[in-house]
Amino acid sequence: xxxxxxxxxxxxxxxxxxxxxxxxxxxxxxxxxxxxxxxxxxxxxxxxxxxxxxxxxxxxxxxxxxxxxxxxxxxxxxxxxxxxxxxxxxxxxxxxxxxxxxxxxxxxxxxxxxxxxxxxxxxxxxxxxxxxxxxxxxxxxxxxxxxxxxxxxxxxxxxxxxxxxxxxxxxxxxxxxxxxxxxxxxxxxxxxxxxxxxxxxxxxxxxxxxxxxxxxxxxxxxxxxxxxxxxxxxxxxxxxxxxxxxxxxxxxxxxxxxxxxxxxxxxxxxxxxxxxxxxxxxxxxxxxxxxxxxxxxxxxxxxxxxxxxxxxxxxxxxxxxxxxxxxxxxxxxxxxxxxxxxxxxxxxxxxxxxxxxxxxxxxxxxxxxxxxxxxxxxxxxxxxxxxxxxxxxxxxxxxxxxxxxxxxxxxxxxxxxxxxxxxxxxxxxxxxxxxxxxxxxxxxxxxxxxxxxxxxxxxxxxxxxxxxxxxxxxxxxxxxxxxxxxxxxxxxxxxxxxxxxxxxxxxxxxxxxxxxxxxxxxxxxxxxxxxxxxxxxxxxxxxxxxxxxxxxxxxxxxxxxxxxxxxxxxxxxxxxxxxxxxxxxxxxxxxxxxxxxxxxxxxxxxxxxxxxxxxxxxxxxxxxxxx
Amino acid sequence: xxxxxxxxxxxxxxxxxxxxxxxxxxxxxxxxxxxxxxxxxxxxxxxxxxxxxxxxxxxxxxxxxxxxxxxxxxxxxxxxxxxxxxxxxxxxxxxxxxxxxxxxxxxxxxxxxxxxxxxxxxxxxxxxxxxxxxxxxxxxxxxxxxxxxxxxxxxxxxxxxxxxxxxxxxxxxxxxxxxxxxxxxxxxxxxxxxxxxxxxxxxxxxxxxxxxxxxxxxxxxxxxxxxxxxxxxxxxxx
Numbered sequence: 071x072x073x074x075x076x077x078x079x080x081x082x083x084x085x086x087x088x089x090x091x092x093x094x095x096x097x098x099x100x101x102x103x104x105x106x107x108x109x110x111x112x113x114x115x116x117x118x119x120x121x122x123x124x125x126x127x128x129x130x131x132x133x134x135x136x137x138x139x140x141x142x143x144x145x146x147x148x149x150x151x152x153x154x155x156x157x158x159x160x161x162x163x164x165x166x167x168x169x170x171x172x173x174x175x176x177x178x179x180x181x182x183x184x185x186x187x188x189x190x191x192x193x194x195x196x197x198x199x200x201x202x203x204x205x206x207x208x209x210x211x212x213x214x215x216x217x218x219x220x221x222x223x224x225x226x227x228x229x230x231x232x233x234x235x236x237x238x239x240x241x242x243x244x245x246x247x248x249x250x251x252x253x254x255x256x257x258x259x260x261x262x263x264x265x266x267x268x269x270x271x272x273x274x275x276x277x278x279x280x281x282x283x284x285x286x287x288x289x290x291x292x293x294x295x296x297x298x299x300x301x302x303x304x305x306x307x308x309x310x311x312x313x314x315x316x317x318x319x320x321x322x323x324x325x326x327x328x329x330x331x332x333x334x335x336x337x338x339x340x341x342x343x344x345x346x347x348x349x350x351x352x353x354x355x356x357x358x359x360x361x362x363x364x365x366x367x368x369x370x371x372x373x374x375x376x377x378x379x380x381x382x383x384x385x386x387x388x389x390x391x392x393x394x395x396x397x398x399x400x401x402x403x404x405x406x407x408x409x410x411x412x413x414x415x416x417x418x419x420x421x422x423x424x425x426x427x428x429x430x431x432x433x434x435x436x437x438x439x440x441x442x443x444x445x446x447x448x449x450x451x452x453x454x455x456x457x458x459x460x461x462x463x464x465x466x467x468x469x470x471x472x473x474x475x476x477x478x479x480x481x482x483x484x485x486x487x488x489x490x491x492x493x494x495x496x497x498x499x500x501x502x503x504x505x506x507x508x509x510x511x512x513x514x515x516x517x518x519x520x521x522x523x524x525x526x527x528x529x530x531x532x533x534x535x536x537x538x539x540x541x542x543x544x545x546x547x548x549x550x551x552x553x554x555x556x557x558x559x560x561x562x563x564x565x566x567x568x569x570x571x572x573x574x575x576x577x578x579x580x581x582x583x584x585x586x587x588x589x590x591x592x593x594x595x596x597x598x599x600x601x602x603x604x605x606x607x608x609x610x611x612x613x614x615x616x617x618x619x620x621x622x623x624x625x626x627x628x629x630x631x632x633x634x635x636x637x638x639x640x641x642x643x644x645x646x647x648x649x650x651x652x653x654x655x656x657x658x659x660x661x662x663x664x665x666x667x668x669x670x671x672x673x674x675x676x677x678x679x680x681x682x683x684x685x686x687x688x689x690x691x692x693x694x695x696x697x
Numbered sequence: 698x699x700x701x702x703x704x705x706x707x708x709x710x711x712x713x714x715x716x717x718x719x720x721x722x723x724x725x726x727x728x729x730x731x732x733x734x735x736x737x738x739x740x741x742x743x744x745x746x747x748x749x750x751x752x753x754x755x756x757x758x759x760x761x762x763x764x765x766x767x768x769x770x771x772x773x774x775x776x777x778x779x780x781x782x783x784x785x786x787x788x789x790x791x792x793x794x795x796x797x798x799x800x801x802x803x804x805x806x807x808x809x810x811x812x813x814x815x816x817x818x819x820x821x822x823x824x825x826x827x828x829x830x831x832x833x834x835x836x837x838x839x840x841x842x843x844x845x846x847x848x849x850x851x852x853x854x855x856x857x858x859x860x861x862x863x864x865x866x867x868x869x870x871x872x873x874x875x876x877x878x879x880x881x882x883x884x885x886x887x888x889x890x891x892x893x894x895x896x897x898x899x900x901x902x903x904x905x906x907x908x909x910x911x912x913x914x915x916x917x918x919x920x921x922x923x924x925x926x927x928x929x930x931x932x933x934x935x
Contacts, residue, residue: 073780074782130896173898
């Protein structure tokens with residue numbers, strides 16, 4: 071026998087989602103409720119606490135925080151909280167604190183679950199309410215337009231330019247007059263319109279910093295031509311690029327000024343400050359921090375900031391391309407700084423080299439918890455007896471340093487510390503040629519790692535040249551493509567996942583599914599096959615897809631399926647990594663079915679279906695025929 | 698108005714042991730045998746039960762209990778699923794003015810049981826817990842008197858009085874004295890006014906269960922504001 075709870079029921083009936091439930095159901099909810107009083111400033115839930123109730127504010131007000139202490143939402147009488155924790159494995163992600171003396175009604179989890187099952191309106195409300203709140207809050211508090219806006223929106227004024235014939239003094243005067251920190255040096259470009267004025271194009275850029283370092287410090291004559299101290303052929307971006315691409319470009323090349331071009335003409339120069347305004351706690355700071363550290367120990371201490379940056383981007387609704395690119399740039403910066411430190415310790419290299427990133431970092435698809443895949447391209451004049459020791463030590467320094475920074479050693483020993491993966495330019499071309507001509511299983515295994523390569527330090531142009539060599543050769547080798555296609559079918563999507571929960575049976579992740587191994591990795595494998603077939607030189611899976619779609623080899627009408635599937639699986643993987651970070655669990659690529667929302671479940675199923683269909687298409691598109 | 702003095706015991710645990718031996722009623726024996734909370738128990742460990750009666754009047758000697766509401770709780774949670782509410786048939790007719798206050802009518806009570814029939818359930822619900830009331834002269838004295846009339850023996854147990862807590866804060870001390878000297882009205886220590894001071898919501902009054910819940914919430918608020926989790930129960934029980 072339960073006593074009627076007039077007050078509690080009467081209150082609940084006034085507020086959604088209870089106001090749409092039958093009266094007798096609400097009466098029953100009220101009888102199951104618990105009540106507690108919280109004094110101003112006291113914690114209702116701390117991060118990581120277990121939660122087993124849906125909370126309704128009866129009086130007072132409550133603030134919901136993000137893990138980093140930022141305000142997420144402010145709630146008052148009649149508002150709900152805790153639904154996210156109940157839907158997500160009973161762990162509090164967003165701590166709650168009483169802003170005033172508050173009385174909270176708690177509805178036990180069993181009742182909550184039953185209501186979700188019985189009443190669609192209730193389930194919809196608690197599931198969507200949080201998203202709605204989140205969107206509302208994020209649009210108010212931390213609108214991050216980097217994602218959606220074009221670079222042109224960041225340009226605040228026309229670029230200041232001067233002719234290549236000018237002197238340093240003239241450049242400095244013009245910069246002072248115009249109050250700018252950089253100036254573009256223009257030269258006549260080879261015009262294809264004969265009777266018109268010669269077209270001007272950007273020959274170089276000169277910045278305040280250049281004046282200090284290249285002019286004042288060495289005491290250069292101010293009448294020296296500006297062309298002698300400018301940075302010639304600077305990195306530029308087209309006006310149709312997105313703001314986040316500008317940020318990534320600046321991060322990647324460690325630039326403070328980035329000219330934006332429209333049909334080859336400069337229309338503005340972005341400064342770091344233009345971007346920082348958009349993202350106050352930006353990854354830009356992290357990158358500049360990385361490049362300032364003086365030792366491996368100091369670098370290793372930055373590690374928590376990487377996860378923090380990752381979580382922030384997730385919370386700011388960045389897409390997988392943006393997050394993958396930012397994490398890859400950050401990873402590259404660690405490598406770059408470690409190589410600088412290595413050269414300081416070991417002295418200048420005896421022959422020129424290019425340090426390569428392989429795999430996900432090269433594809434700009436790095437997430438958290440990643441191992442290091444790297445290699446060295448050495449100058450053709452490399453002589454192992456004379457120079458071998460230097461590069462062995464260099465590779466060891468970087469590899470140990472990366473490991474200290476949580477980019478753990480590669481279990482497959484694909485690292486520059488392995489003498490097999492320190493090769494001269496000629497040797498690399500030879501081995502790639504061999505892999506392509508003789509695609510045995512081992513060669514194919516290597517392909518999936520080495521075919522995504524990117525120069526991060528030293529003669530990075532060598533990486534591009536090697537890539538061009540590979541793409542040309544692979545495109546003309548149908549037998550190789552067929553083998554690579556077969557290889558891309560080895561890892562299948564877990565289609566049975568949603569029926570009978572087919573899960574990984576190994577190790578500690580018994581009840582989970584590995585979204586990398588069963589999702590994004592097979593997707594990037596099959597995208598790589600198509601990309602090589604159409605001669606795409608892109609490394610990133612989305613950029614490769616652009617080229618593949620342009621080439622028109624995918625079934626008509628299905629062009630966007632692969633992109634959507636990749637994005638969706640990657641985002642679920644990303645969100646779950648962010649959740650792992652926030653709940654201080656070990657970050658991995660596994661998701662547990664109980665941690666998936668209905669929305670994620672439905673869409674994952676569809677994404678895996680796309681992967682499965684695409685694998686079947688791959689078999690058909692690259693038939694295996696004996697030579 | 699009740700004129701009975703507080704039956705405060707020096708040692709509640711000892712008193713419970715003695716009562717368990719001497720009582721003639723089986724239900725009371727079970728109640729006393731469960732004992733009470735040790736005097737040095739920190740508030741965070743104390744199981745409470747908020748108790749409220751509606752009565753036919755204010756004199757425990759002649760008026761009767763017509764409804765009982767109770768809800769068990771502790772410092773963290775008030776558990777509504779274990780709340781109880783009974784209507785009771787008085788032995789003497791209700792006065793019309795009391796009907797105005799609590800809204801319980803003769804018809805509603807005509808089928809209600811006598812206290813004697815549900816006494817076992819009431820005692821079971823409060824046994825081993827510290828009873829919390831707002832104004833102890835009603836609940837403790839009325840129950841004591843009602844049992845004496847029915848069983849020939851009364852009942853004694855420690856209570857926490859949320860009204861006394863408010864009185865200590867607002868009716869004593871120099872601030873309150875100054876207020877009285879300058880002719881200002883003292884703070885009201887009625888349940889709803891006391892709740893207001895802690896930002897507790899307005900509840901409809903004079904329903905025994907609602908008032909019991911309101912009292913439980915008030916004690917949580919008082920403890921959070923004025924005591925700590927480690928304060929011994931003996932500091933606030935009476």
